Amino acid sequence: MRLSFYPGCSLEGMANDYARSIDAVFRNLGIDLVEIEDWSCCGATAAHSLSQTMSVLLPARNLAAAEKLGHDIVSPCANCFNRLRFSQNMIKKKVFDIPWPVTGDIRVHDMTRFLAEPARIKSIKERILRPLNGLRVVCYYGCQMVRPPKITGYTDYENPQTMDRIAATAGAQVIDWSYKATCCGASVGIARKEIGESLTRRILQKAQQAGAEAIVVSCPLCQSNLDMIQKDRSKRHTPVFYFTELLRLSFAEHVDPKWFKMHFTDPVPLLRAKGLLS
Amino acid sequence: MQNIISDPDQARKHDSGKERKLIGDRGDYFLNRMEGETGANISACYQCERCTNSCPVSHFMDIKPHQVIHYVQLGWREELLKSSTIWICLSCEMCTTYCPNEVDVAEIINHLRNMAAHSSITPKEKSLAVFHQTFLEVLQKSGRVNEFRLMNAYYLKPDILHERIKNKALKEDLLLGITMLRKGRLKLFTPKSRAIKEIKRVYSQTRGEIV
Numbered sequence: 001m002r003l004s005f006y007p008g009c010s011l012e013g014m015a016n017d018y019a020r021s022i023d024a025v026f027r028n029l030g031i032d033l034v035e036i037e038d039w040s041c042c043g044a045t046a047a048h049s050l051s052q053t054m055s056v057l058l059p060a061r062n063l064a065a066a067e068k069l070g071h072d073i074v075s076p077c078a079n080c081f082n083r084l085r086f087s088q089n090m091i092k093k094k095v096f097d098i099p100w101p102v103t104g105d106i107r108v109h110d111m112t113r114f115l116a117e118p119a120r121i122k123s124i125k126e127r128i129l130r131p132l133n134g135l136r137v138v139c140y141y142g143c144q145m146v147r148p149p150k151i152t153g154y155t156d157y158e159n160p161q162t163m164d165r166i167a168a169t170a171g172a173q174v175i176d177w178s179y180k181a182t183c184c185g186a187s188v189g190i191a192r193k194e195i196g197e198s199l200t201r202r203i204l205q206k207a208q209q210a211g212a213e214a215i216v217v218s219c220p221l222c223q224s225n226l227d228m229i230q231k232d233r234s235k236r237h238t239p240v241f242y243f244t245e246l247l248r249l250s251f252a253e254h255v256d257p258k259w260f261k262m263h264f265t266d267p268v269p270l271l272r273a274k275g276l277l278s
Numbered sequence: 279m280q281n282i283i284s285d286p287d288q289a290r291k292h293d294s295g296k297e298r299k300l301i302g303d304r305g306d307y308f309l310n311r312m313e314g315e316t317g318a319n320i321s322a323c324y325q326c327e328r329c330t331n332s333c334p335v336s337h338f339m340d341i342k343p344h345q346v347i348h349y350v351q352l353g354w355r356e357e358l359l360k361s362s363t364i365w366i367c368l369s370c371e372m373c374t375t376y377c378p379n380e381v382d383v384a385e386i387i388n389h390l391r392n393m394a395a396h397s398s399i400t401p402k403e404k405s406l407a408v409f410h411q412t413f414l415e416v417l418q419k420s421g422r423v424n425e426f427r428l429m430n431a432y433y434l435k436p437d438i439l440h441e442r443i444k445n446k447a448l449k450e451d452l453l454l455g456i457t458m459l460r461k462g463r464l465k466l467f468t469p470k471s472r473a474i475k476e477i478k479r480v481y482s483q484t485r486g487e488i489v
């Protein structure tokens with residue numbers, strides 16, 4: 001099986017560990033990811049904030065390149081996924097002049113939903129060597145992946161289940177909680193730090209109150225926000241994993257603690273305590 | 279939001295001297311324009327405030343989401359473009375998702391933000407507006423956005439350095455940057471996309487230049 005892969009800018013920079021874990025997991029599952037030739041940035045929040053035309057055209061360039069290859073697109077980043085889908089929607093309305101040949105008909109998956117399909121869950125199950133027994137986690141989806149449902153296609157946008165299903169398959173104990181799809185404030189996180197931090201801190205608190213030992217995410221910005229806010233070492237920390245990191249861990253015979261060296265909140269002690277790392 | 283009093287004299291007295299705008303003093307021009315451009319059914323709003331109650335940052339806004347809809351209905355354009363709301367909004371789409379009348383509140387706010395960006399009005403939340411602008415500039419220069427390049431470019435914008443020294447963000451950013459570098463999370467150089475020319479061309483088209 002082959003898919004076009006749209007990594008997005010963060011995976012080249014601060015979420016390089018996410019990129020590596022995706023690579024390992026997809027290799028193991030025998031699914032070929034073909035990076036979209038010469039992809040460019042989707043424009044993120046900035047483009048749609050300042051110019052609607054740019055917010056349609058920037059993703060359209062990548063859609064056009066993927067259409068040439070013909071495979072479905074899979075996107076690991078919630079925001080890229082949202083922008084690609086939005087652009088497709090607008091392309092089909094035919095009110096923008098797109099300088100590239102593009103129909104908007106190709107399928108865009110977000111990575112969690114793609115891997116949570118029953119057939120994939122089955123093949124994940126077959127590959128698990130070390131179930132993450134006893135690891136209590138909450139899954140955090142954020143806003144861009146699930147909302148607005150008309151764009152993202154999520155029907156369970158109030159209580160999404162894709163990552164929950166994957167984490168449970170990997171053997172983790174998944175806890176239900178109420179802040180799954182609350183925004184972490186990433187779009188204002190740099191220019192108006194205090195607003196971003198107040199939102200992120202609340203999500204972290206609620207996760208801890210729910211009894212989570214770790215948070216599972218699928219978006220580079222959600223990860224960095226939740227991870228980097230835990231600067232205060234005296235407080236309880238809660239490592240923040242990409243869902244593919246957990247899969248990689250459960251697929252592997254030998255685990256290298258170096259896989260987690262990009263984390264601010266070090267997950268190694270927790271994994272050791274759970275007997276998942278020697 | 280206070281009720282609009284329909285008797286002009288009463289209304290002015292009520293506002294203790296402040297000049298108050300009245301319903302329909304612009305006709306429905308602005309409302310029609312907004313409905314046409316966003317495709318949102320703004321007239322369907324019955325002010326239930328569900329959008330505001332679902333909004334995670336409404337307490338940071340000067341005009342609350344349901345009021346934004348009301349202001350559009352009243353044609354109060356400048357107030358909206360001068361508001362902090364249009365910049366504070368996170369585009370998290372809670373409001374749109376939970377509106378019982380399917381009013382696309384997030385899109386309306388986003389459209390107002392677009393309008394403000396193309397107007398001469400100074401944004402009330404300048405640091406946010408400048409950040410978005412910087413992001414697009416970096417994007418145009420390299421086709422992809424690298425965190426290090428983005429932050430550098432942002433700091434070089436007028437007033438940003440000063441502001442961030444004052445609110446101690448500079449110190450935090452530096453410490454964060456060093457830790458990120460140490461952990462390999464900050465890449466100083468990442469590949470550029472060959473798309474730069476195409477993107478620049480598209481961008482100048484959006485500014486109405488003939489290319």
Ligand code: SF4
Pocket residue numbers: 322323324325326327328329330343344347376377378379380381383
């Ligand atoms: S939720 Fe919808 S109907 Fe209710 S106030 Fe907001 S826009 Fe109006």
Ligand code: SF4
Pocket residue numbers: 329332333334335336343366367368369370371372373374383384387
């Ligand atoms: S999209 Fe904006 S206005 Fe709507 S709920 Fe989110 S932050 Fe509030």
